[in-house]
Amino acid sequence: MGSDSKHRPVETVDTAFEIIDALKRRDGAGITEIADELGLAKSTVHRHVKTLEARGLLLRDANGYRISTWFLDYGIHVRDRHPLFDVVKPKVDELAAETDEKVWCVIEEHGMGVHIYGAEGRHSVKTHARIGKRTPLHQFAAGKAILAHLPAERVDEILTEHGLAAKTSRTITDRDELDAQLETIRDRGYAFNREESVRGVHAVGAPIRGESGTAIGAISVAGPANRLRDTSLTEELPTLLLGATNEVEINLAHS
Numbered sequence: 114m115g116s117d118s119k120h121r122p123v124e125t126v127d128t129a130f131e132i133i134d135a136l137k138r139r140d141g142a143g144i145t146e147i148a149d150e151l152g153l154a155k156s157t158v159h160r161h162v163k164t165l166e167a168r169g170l171l172l173r174d175a176n177g178y179r180i181s182t183w184f185l186d187y188g189i190h191v192r193d194r195h196p197l198f199d200v201v202k203p204k205v206d207e208l209a210a211e212t213d214e215k216v217w218c219v220i221e222e223h224g225m226g227v228h229i230y231g232a233e234g235r236h237s238v239k240t241h242a243r244i245g246k247r248t249p250l251h252q253f254a255a256g257k258a259i260l261a262h263l264p265a266e267r268v269d270e271i272l273t274e275h276g277l278a279a280k281t282s283r284t285i286t287d288r289d290e291l292d293a294q295l296e297t298i299r300d301r302g303y304a305f306n307r308e309e310s311v312r313g314v315h316a317v318g319a320p321i322r323g324e325s326g327t328a329i330g331a332i333s334v335a336g337p338a339n340r341l342r343d344t345s346l347t348e349e350l351p352t353l354l355l356g357a358t359n360e361v362e363i364n365l366a367h368s
Contacts, residue, residue, distance in 0.1 A: 128153070129161050132223055136171070136180050143177035190238060192229050195220065197321065197330045200364045202230055204357050205332060209234040211353065214336040217242060219255040219318075220329070221263070224271035226256040229330075237335055240311045251291055252280045254306035254318030255331035260291075261298035262320045262328035268295075284309045303351045315341040319354040321361050328364075332358055 117152045135147050144162060148155045148231055165171040172181045201218045206296055209216040213234035225247040242248075250256030250271065260268055277286045298304045298324045306316040318333035334350050335341070341350065 125161075129165060132158060132161050133165070133170070133180065137180060141174070141176050141179035144297070146177065173222070174181070176218070192244070195229060197361075197365070197367075198229060200368060201321070201330065201332065201361050204361055205230055206232045208232070208332070208334060208353065208357055209237070212334055212336075212350065213237070214334050215242075217333050217335070219253075219331050219333065220249065220320075221256075221259050221271075222247075224250070224275050226250045226253065226259065234280060234339075236336070238314065238335075240314060240335065242335075248310070249261065249275050249278060249280075251277055252284050252306075253310040254316040255303045255333035255336070256318070257291075257295065257298060257304040257306070258318040258320040258331040258333075259328040261295040261304065262322055262326065264327065281308055281309045281312050283307060301351075302355055304331075305346065306335070313338050315346055315352060316319070317341075317346060317350045319351070319358045321358050321365070323362075324366065 148158045171178045209232035213236040215237035217231045228246045303319040315338045316335035320328040321330040
C-alpha cells in the first residue's frame with residue numbers, strides 16, 4: 114500500500130461531515146435538499162443521516178434533520194480545557210464592564226481565528242461574532258494581532274491556505290499591504306479593525322503571547338465606529354488592552 118493511502122480521507126467520514134456542514138448552513142434540511150446540494154444519491158444521504166441520528170448527533174423534526182446539542186457538549190469540553198480559558202475569562206469580563214463594549218478572546222486553530230469567550234458591556238452591539246465562530250485572521254483586529262506575532266513561515270502557510278478574502282470593502286486583500294500593517298502591529302503591540310469585518314464597527318485587538326513571544330491568543334474590544342474613534346480607539350482602549358493582556362501573560366506564566 115502506497116504512502117499516499119495513509120493520508121487519504123476516509124470517504125464515509127468525509128461524506129458525514131459534508132452532510133453536517135450542509136445542515137449547519139441550512140439550519141436544518143430534508144434528505145432530498147441535502148442530496149441535491151451535495152450531489153449525492155438520496156440513498157447515501159439517508160444512510161449517513163440515519164447513522165448520525167442513531168448516534169445522537171442529529172435530530173429529526175417536521176422540517177427534516179438538524180444538528181443536535183451533542184456538538185455543544187463537544188465544543189464546551191474543548192473550550193473549557195484550553196489552557197487560556199480559565200485565565201482569560203475574568204479579564205474579558207472585567208474589560209467588558211469597564212469599557213461597556215463587546216470584548217472577545219480569540220485563538221488560532223487550523224489557520225483561522227476562533228472566538229472562545231466573549232462578554233458584553235452595557236452598550237455593546239450585536240455582530241456576526243459568536244462563541245465558536247471561525248473567521249479568517251486578516252479580517253479582524255484580534256486575528257491581525259495574532260498573525261503579527263506568529264513565525265513568518267506559519268503566516269505564509271495560513272495565507273496560502275486561506276487567502277485574503279474580503280469581508281467588507283475595507284478588508285485588506287493585498288499581501289504587501291497586510292505585511293506592512295503586521296509590521297506596524299508588532300512595533301506598537303496592538304491592531305485596529307476599521308470596518309474591515311463589519312460595516313459600522315471598529316475594534317482594537319492585542320495579542321496574548323507565550324514565553325517565546327509567539328501569540329497563543331488575543332483579546333479585542335469592538336463597538337460602533339461613531340463611538341470607538343479618535344483617542345478612544347487609538348489611545349484609551351489600546352492602553353487598557355495592553356494592561357489586560359500583560360496580566361493574562363503573567364498569570365499564564367505562573368499558573
